[in-house]
Amino acid sequence: MESKTINEKRKALLMKWLVFLFRLVVGGTFVFSGFVKALDPYGTAYKFEDYFAAFHLEFLSSFTLLFSVALSVVEFLLGVHLLFGSYRKSTPRLVFLFLCVMTPLTLYLAIANPISDCGCFGDAVHLSNWATFFKNVVLLGLTVFLLYTSKRLRGLYNKEVQWLTGLYSLVFVLFFCYIGINYQPYLDFRPYKIGVNIPEALTSGEPQREFVFIYEKDGKQQEFTLDNLPPEEEGWSFVDRYEKETEAPQTQAPAIDEFTIYRGAVDVTDEIINDESYCILLLSPDLSKADDSEVDRINELYDYCVEWGYKFVCVTSSSPREAEVWLENTGAEYPLCFMDKTTIRTIARGNPCVLLLKGGTILRKTAPSQLPDETQLTWPLDQLDYGRPELYRPQRRIGFIFVAYLFPMLVLLLTEKMVAMIIGRIKLWRLNRIRRRRAERDALAAVGESGGDDASQDPESTGEAGDSRPEEAQPGAALEPEPEAPEPPADDRAESQEKPEEREIIK
Incomplete structure (x- = not known):
């Protein structure tokens, strides 16, 4: 057992x-x-x-x-x-x-x-x-x-x-x-993260060929790459060289499979991603569905780029006709380029979105509502907050997510008895309030019914037949008020009129 x-x-x-x-x-x-x-x-x-x-x-x-x-x-x-x-x-x-x-x-x-x-x-x-x-x-x-x-x-x-x-x-x-x-996703799982250098990401993981040089000094041979060749003044002498394959250095993101920009039939990708200065791309997968509420900010940013000599290009996958309609409706003058729709959607979310590049490195991905207005665009980009790289630290953001969710849950777990007591008190207070209101309403209804019964009594009960006037008091006669039945307290009446389900709730 x-x-x-x-x-x-x-x-x-x-x-x-x-x-x-x-x-x-x-x-x-x-x-x-x-x-x-x-x-x-x-x-x-x-x-x-x-x-x-x-x-x-x-x-x-x-x-x-x-x-x-x-x-x-x-x-x-x-x-x-x-x-x-x-x-x-x-x-x-x-x-x-x-x-x-x-x-x-x-x-x-x-x-x-x-x-x-x-x-x-x-x-x-x-x-x-x-x-x-x-x-x-x-x-x-x-x-x-x-x-x-x-x-x-x-x-x-x-x-x-x-x-x-x-x-x-x-x-x-x-x-x-x-x-x-x-805005943009709080955590970015795509290859086009902030801080990624697009030219490097396009070639990351591909094998590259590298020359190795062999030099000799004091009877000892040593290998060097092209970037760190030893000076011959120190006694090094060239012996031989050979070629080997090496892995390209890994970037912050997986390799980018597709990033091609066309102006008409001309591929202008290298012109944009290899520009050592700032370059701003207005990305829109579909201009016919793009949000035009911030076109003034976008146009002001384009005028600023023209003034300071920065590239500004609208990159879309819309048809040329849809692009022309967008330019006409918004009064925009910036040049148009075209890219695959899936690539645009992968780079940044939203329609449209503004991408800030420098030397092919992604510095910012910005919603049009976050763009600086014309009062802020008074200096070169390298002197503005907008021209500085956005801080994207995924480890800190993940930590913030865990703390923001688990800390309130932990506080609730430690204080749930007190919280449950407070909730119970609030429910009881609401129930008593409903009971009092219902009791007051029933009391008023009872008083109204009592007054109606008095008014509908037969005239013979208050005087002579056929005479509706009250009987005059005789001289010297004592006027004694008719005793009234005591009215039960409101709480007693309410309790006596409670429904069975209310008594069950109170229990």
């Missing part, structure tokens, strides 16, 4: 650990997937466009950004609730339904391959369609286990404060969606 009890305890402990582990795996996957989508809403919206084109649902293309935000919010909130063990009954069910939709979809993508990358982790992690399908199968199996066992392990937070974790998570993820839509 004792051994049976021990085995049951061990089994219960094992089940709790499995529930904890599966919550961590499934919830963590959903949190990561939803958050990287929230960091880059435009990237997910472009992926939705690919899906709608593959399934012939182009009429939904106008809502891609809305779908992008909604998907990131749903995934993030489901992951948070599953990770914290909140709403232990409904959360696994919702996750199960979500995966029941996504798993067949990814199976179709793996078989038909209409899209090479499903985009489930944005640009942060790229998975093949088959890898995505098997990932969803594993998550679906773990979720089925949680459907039946999630209640065996209590959540991290009490029921009274679980809605607060959901509310803060919603605000948190929407904040980064707002940053990604109106």
Whole structure:
């Protein structure tokens, strides 16, 4: 009997650990997937466009950004609730339904391959369609286990404060969606990061040939490269040389596959990325859909570049006719160049976006609303804040994300009893307030009914038949008021008229 009890305890402990582990795996996957989508809403919206084109649902293309935000919010909130063990009954069910939709979809993508990358982790992690399908199968199996066992392990937070974790998570993820839509993604997972030198990134990873020179001094031979040849005055003498292949030095980003700019039929890429001075590119994948609310700032920046001798080029993938319409409507005079639409979308998000280069290095990616106005454009770019490289430190930004989310969650965890007590007091105060108002309303209704009954009494009860005037008091007769029945207190009346469900709530 004792051994049976021990085995049951061990089994219960094992089940709790499995529930904890599966919550961590499934919830963590959903949190990561939803958050990287929230960091880059435009990237997910472009992926939705690919899906709608593959399934012939182009009429939904106008809502891609809305779908992008909604998907990131749903995934993030489901992951948070599953990770914290909140709403232990409904959360696994919702996750199960979500995966029941996504798993067949990814199976179709793996078989038909209409899209090479499903985009489930944005640009942060790229998975093949088959890898995505098997990932969803594993998550679906773990979720089925949680459907039946999630209640065996209590959540991290009490029921009274679980809605607060959901509310803060919603605000948190929407904040980064707002940053990604109106500015640039807070974390950049693309190859065109700030600080990347485009000419170097175009050739990174390619084998290069290098000459090695052999010199001799005091009977000892040593190898040198072309950059550090020894001076012959020190006694070095040339012996031989040979050629070898070396790996190009790695840049801050993966190699860039495509970066070609055309002016008409002429390739002007080298002219732009090899310019040692400043060069500003106005990027727009589609000028017919570009936001023209800040065209004055853009035109002022172009005039400033003309005055100080900097290059300013509008790079688009629109047709020449659409480009002409844009120039006519905005009064712009800057030259137009053309680039592949996918490349423009990969470089920077938003339509349009301003890219600041110097010597082929990306210094800034700016939304038009962030551009300096004409009152600030009074000095050369190297003397302005706009001309200095934007500080992009991904490690610090990741640290800020963790602190901004986990610190409030930790404070709530440490003070949840006090917070639950405050919430309970507020609920009780609201309930008492509703009771008092209802009691006052019932009291007024009772007084009104009493007055109506007195007015409708028969005239014979107050005087002679047919005479509606009150009886005159006789001289010397004592006027004794008729005793009235005492009116019950308002609280007693309210309590006597309480509905059964109200008494149940109060209990």
